[in-house]
Amino acid sequence: MNYEVVIGLEVHAELATRSKMFCGCPAVFGGQPNTQVCPVCLGLPGVLPVPNRRAVEFAIRAALALNCAVASVTRFDRKNYFYPDLPKAYQISQYQHPLAKGGYVGIATPAGPKRVTIQRLHLEEDTGKLLHLPGGDSLVDLNRAGVPLMEIVSEPELSSPQEARDYLMQLKAVLEYTGVSDVRMEEGSLRCDVNVSLRPAGSAELGNLVEVKNLNSFRAVQRALEHEVERQRALLEANRRVVRETRHWDEASGTTFATRSKEEAHDYRYFPEPDLLPLEISPEWVEQIRSQLPELPGKRRRRLVDEDGLPEHDAAVLTASKRMADLYDACRAGYPDPKTVSNWLMGELARLLNATGRDLSQVPLTAEHLIGMWRLMDQGVLSGKLAKAVFEEMFRTGKDAATVVREQGASQISDEAQLAAVVERVVAANPKVVADFRGGKEQALGFLVGQVMRETRGRANPELANRLLRDQLRPG
Amino acid sequence: MEDVEHVMKLARLDLSAAEREEMRRQLSDILEHVAKLQELDTAEVPPTYHVLKTREIWREDEVRPGLSQEAALANAPRRRDGCFQVPRVAEEF
Numbered sequence: 001m002n003y004e005v006v007i008g009l010e011v012h013a014e015l016a017t018r019s020k021m022f023c024g025c026p027a028v029f030g031g032q033p034n035t036q037v038c039p040v041c042l043g044l045p046g047v048l049p050v051p052n053r054r055a056v057e058f059a060i061r062a063a064l065a066l067n068c069a070v071a072s073v074t075r076f077d078r079k080n081y082f083y084p085d086l087p088k089a090y091q092i093s094q095y096q097h098p099l100a101k102g103g104y105v106g107i108a109t110p111a112g113p114k115r116v117t118i119q120r121l122h123l124e125e126d127t128g129k130l131l132h133l134p135g136g137d138s139l140v141d142l143n144r145a146g147v148p149l150m151e152i153v154s155e156p157e158l159s160s161p162q163e164a165r166d167y168l169m170q171l172k173a174v175l176e177y178t179g180v181s182d183v184r185m186e187e188g189s190l191r192c193d194v195n196v197s198l199r200p201a202g203s204a205e206l207g208n209l210v211e212v213k214n215l216n217s218f219r220a221v222q223r224a225l226e227h228e229v230e231r232q233r234a235l236l237e238a239n240r241r242v243v244r245e246t247r248h249w250d251e252a253s254g255t256t257f258a259t260r261s262k263e264e265a266h267d268y269r270y271f272p273e274p275d276l277l278p279l280e281i282s283p284e285w286v287e288q289i290r291s292q293l294p295e296l297p298g299k300r301r302r303r304l305v306d307e308d309g310l311p312e313h314d315a316a317v318l319t320a321s322k323r324m325a326d327l328y329d330a331c332r333a334g335y336p337d338p339k340t341v342s343n344w345l346m347g348e349l350a351r352l353l354n355a356t357g358r359d360l361s362q363v364p365l366t367a368e369h370l371i372g373m374w375r376l377m378d379q380g381v382l383s384g385k386l387a388k389a390v391f392e393e394m395f396r397t398g399k400d401a402a403t404v405v406r407e408q409g410a411s412q413i414s415d416e417a418q419l420a421a422v423v424e425r426v427v428a429a430n431p432k433v434v435a436d437f438r439g440g441k442e443q444a445l446g447f448l449v450g451q452v453m454r455e456t457r458g459r460a461n462p463e464l465a466n467r468l469l470r471d472q473l474r475p476g
Numbered sequence: 477m478e479d480v481e482h483v484m485k486l487a488r489l490d491l492s493a494a495e496r497e498e499m500r501r502q503l504s505d506i507l508e509h510v511a512k513l514q515e516l517d518t519a520e521v522p523p524t525y526h527v528l529k530t531r532e533i534w535r536e537d538e539v540r541p542g543l544s545q546e547a548a549l550a551n552a553p554r555r556r557d558g559c560f561q562v563p564r565v566a567e568e569f
Contacts, residue, residue, distance in 0.1 A: 017537050018537050018538065018539050019535075019537050019538060019539045019540070022535075023535075023540075023542070024535070024538060024539055024540025024541075024542070025539070025540070025542045026539045032545065032558055033545070033557065033558035033559045034545045034548045034549060034558055034559060034560070035544070035545050035548075035558075036542065037542050037543055037548045038540075038542030038543055039543070041542075042543070042548060050533060050534070050535040051533075051534060051535065052534075052535050052536075052537050053534040053535065053536060053537065054536070054537035055537070056534075073525075075525055080486075082488060082565075083565060084560075084562045084565055131559070132564060133564075136563070136564050137554075137561050137562065137563060137564055138561070138562050138563070138564045138565070139556055139557060139559035139560070139561055139562075140559050140560040140561075140562055141558075141559050142548075142560075267482075267486055269486065272525060272526075274526075277526055277528060277533060278525045278526060279532075280532065
């Protein structure tokens with residue numbers, strides 16, 4: 001039987017405010033344990049929460065960028081559960097009246113563009129961090145408790161692990177472009193839970209839903225979903241039942257395993273937070289925030305396709321991260337050829353970022369470096385091959401192209417007299433290949449050019465070498 | 477009594493048989509009272525989310541000094557490495 005995959009994503013993003021959601025403690029990442037706390041976020045008696053205006057503004061900005069309708073009145077609720085990362089024994093969240101509803105994110109699928117509906121976007125406070133000790137106890141750090149958190153829930157409309165990954169990438173790009181979150185999965189400022197079920201193709205009823213947690217990268221999201229889809233398919237094909245449960249992704253083994261299964265459905269006993277007034281969001285405020293929205297990834301992608309003539313795929317890759325897209329624009333401001341710019345950013349730069357596991361913000365490379373390098377190539381000083389070595393050095397050290405070329409003696413040999421001597425040596429050393437070429441075997445020339453490149457350790461200008469060889473070998 | 481036991485479990489309460497009976501009676505009274513209130517026709521009454529009239533109370537996004545680690549942990553029964561030390565709780569919520 002054919003099965004249809006149904007996936008929904010629940011994404012949490014910490015907002016990049018200076019202070020926490022309901023108190024003035026710093027919201028920055030990475031302090032010593034329990035040094036960014038106060039009576040409010042520690043849940044001490046007798047305190048009152050006061051909402052951070054900027055956190056609400058950021059959430060509205062994200063909601064608008066995701067095409068949501070922002071509520072005119074929104075309210076906080078208490079979500080009650082017992083866990084040591086939650087000092088009050090409840091989390092201030094939003095249940096019945098979320099800040100925003102009904103947006104969408106556009107993704108590309110093999111069948112064409114698709115709009116993935118965003119069911120709701122709401123504000124809440126983050127919880128603390130637990131460190132489980134081998135002896136059985138846990139250590140609690142409450143620095144993150146109370147950091148503004150936005151929850152974005154998609155409708156279960158994604159029909160493959162790839163779509164889920166694309167949706168998440170696109171969502172991340174929007175949050176990054178609007179500057180509302182650092183969106184670093186490795187620091188936990190962007191987190192993702194997925195739910196996935198299978199149903200017979202064409203059936204309207206959803207199968208039993210499995211939630212998967214502990215997904216700390218885009219790759220993990222896709223791999224965990226691929227694994228989970230296969231696991232459920234195997235169960236259904238063996239006429240067995242998929243149990244409705246929460247499963248944990250284990251990166252090392254590439255499998256999911258069941259956490260203690262729930263005996264009953266969640267019962268958080270939500271009720272309106274009595275310590276906070278409902279928030280009235282004026283249409284003027286919403287319009288003011290809308291008018292200040294930056295160019296969003298979708299629009300930027302279109303610009304790269306329509307104005308710079310890049311292929312859809314290249315435009316999508318370049319605009320997936322704001323830093324990359326900004327670098328592209330800065331390069332284009334000083335260099336006329338879009339294809340050269342996109343090839344280097346998507347090729348060598350992406351390769352080195354990947355290999356070093358670094359982020360663009362962590363490398364000293366700038367648009368000026370790249371523009372300088374391309375100009376040297378255009379002037380014939382640098383060959384494509386040498387440029388790669390120069391590029392690596394710029395990427396590593398932040399030196400400009402001219403300096404690297406000078407230091408490495410990497411400049412191309414374009415001096416005719418100097419190269420002619422090499423060509424003569426090569427011709428003399430390869431009489432058989434020379435004879436082949438003279439006998440009409442055109443490919444033989446390629447071998448000779450290669451030998452010239454080898455003799456000069458890649459520094460010969462290939463066009464010049466080619467021309468000099470032809471001159472030398474011309475009959476008579 | 478089923479409701480009482482459910483709420484006991486959620487609230488992690490351990491009540492004796494006598495206490496349960498008392499809770500059952502009190503909860504029933506409360507529910508009956510609310511049921512009585514629900515007989516009122518409120519179709520024309522706007523919902524009240526809060527007894528105070530809504531007005532904007534905001535905090536600007538400014539960092540303010542909080543507690544030192546020492547002060548934060550002052551009442552912790554056990555601590556280690558600058559953290560509260562607690563018995564491990566299996567994740568089951």
